[in-house]
Amino acid sequence: MRLTRTTALATAGVLSLGLLAACSDDSTPQGEPSGGTTGDTxxxxxxxxxxxxxxxxxxxxLxxxxxxxxxxxxxxxVETEDYEWRNSTFTTQLAGGTLPNVFEIPLTDGKTLIENGQLADIDALVRALPYGEDFNAKLLANGQDDAGTIFAVPAKSIYAVALHxxxxxxxxxxxxxDDPPTTWDEVRAAAKTIHDETGxxxxxxxxxxxxxxxxxxxxxxxxxxVIETAQGDGAYTATLDDPAVAEHLEWLKALRWEDDSLLARADLGWGEINAAFAGGEVxxxxxxxxxxxxxxxxxxxDAEWGYGLTAIPTTGDGGALTGGTLAAVRKDSTDAEKDAAVKWIDWWYLSKLQDQEQAVADAxxxxxxxxxxAVGTPVLPIFSEELYDQNxxxxxxxxxxxxxxxxxxTDVxxxxxxxxxxxxATQDLYNALFPVVQAVISDEGADVAALLEAADATGQAAIDAAS
Structure with missing residues (x-):
């Protein structure tokens, strides 16, 4: 969803950390992919x-x-540009050619952009990196076409949604x-206590x-x-009316209208909620x-602020939504620009995960x-758990x-x-759902079932259009 935040594996099934790839061979210097085209130009x-x-x-x-x-x-x-991926502006920037040569996208958007021919082919340049064959295959697949050609690579922290x-x-x-909530009922109880005791x-x-x-x-x-299911024949079905979606909405509704413990703002995006949290509003x-x-x-x-992080509560076979960022190269980049772009991707995003000198320099x-x-924020590794610990x-x-x-x-x-x-149609599904969240926050009488039925129809239409 967000770039420093947002986006899980597009492949079906649970990410298996046991399948993370091994560390790279030390024999080739970091940051010097062979076969480059910049030379002295x-x-x-x-x-x-x-x-x-x-x-x-x-x-x-930076x-x-x-x-x-x-x-x-x-x-x-290298010329840097301020950058924040937003669903509402990215398409226009991409079509208008105003994105930088190296830009960031959610993992789930890689396949669609590749199918639409909107990303540069960087396969040979990435594979020439010392660790070019050592990515976690499930992560890298999000930046590859059906033939395995690489158009984008996992570049930033691969995260799981957690409770802050x-x-x-x-x-x-x-x-x-030191004993944060581990169930949604405990989150609700803690939220009410905090509101009642502190305002x-x-x-x-x-x-x-x-x-x-x-x-x-x-x-x-x-x-x-889940909000989407695969049918096994290449078809997908929207399930925005899944009982678990309704359950979570009813939980939010209870916090808002029964407990008065939910922040009554329907205008919080990723940046806005970060600011509210940092400002002590929630x-x-x-x-x-x-x-x-x-x-x-x-x-x-900062470290003295009083920040805490714990796992998102789960029930039954529930789990933590996973996401992260791909780095891609603008399609109209020249060969020399593509070569330089991959060198930058290696330098800024990846070599510090593989090479001690780069890791220490960055830290x-x-x-x-x-x-x-911040140095040392917990993230899921792009390569292996062993390399993460080494880093x-x-x-x-x-x-x-x-x-x-x-x-x-970190314990889990x-x-x-x-x-x-x-x-x-990941972003389309999210866009179909957010008005329902806003309704629950703004309207005590919001009909969750009816709202989800309409959202599901919108979501299915988006899936059909994208298929």
């Missing part, structure tokens, strides 16, 4: 940079990494922040645009439901497990920024996130059930 590329809300420290950290890249590749000039909470508000309400909303949910549908889907997934919300980075870089949160610049940027060892001296207050998530991050996003 000067080339300038534009790349997706930071969120528009990023602070000066984050901007300096600038330092750009300078180091240009020292390594003197013939390449304000430890200070828990303490003020007489709750134990602050105990819980909030995204409701604006596709973000609202994304988090409603996450709630349904945690309860064992005690709990769900989002990608990696959102702490954005809270630090864009909202002034040091983040930790030594003023103010410091944490490399950067141990620079880790500055409150890992001890994130144990409710490699064992929890992970649920992929819908495979077809």
């Amino acid at each position: 000067s080339v300038t590329i534009s790349v997706a940079g930071l969120l528009p809300t990023a602070d000066d420290a984050a901007k300096k950290q 600038a330092d990494r750009v300078a180091a890249f240009e020292d390594e590749y003197p013939n390449i000039t 909470y304000n430890r200070d508000l828990f303490e003020q309400a007489g709750l134990d922040p 602050v909303a105990g819980y909030a949910t995204m409701a604006l645009d596709a973000s609202g549908g994304w988090q409603l889907a996450a709630g349904a997934n945690s309860r064992g439901g 005690a709990m919300y769900t989002s990608g497990s990696d959102v702490y980075n954005a809270l630090v870089e864009g909202n002034g949160v 040091r610049t983040r930790a030594e920024a003023d103010p410091a940027q 944490l060892e490399w950067i141990a001296d620079f880790v500055n996130v409150p890992l001890e207050d994130m144990s409710g998530y 991050m490699f064992t929890q059930n992970l649920v992929p996003e819908a495979s077809v």
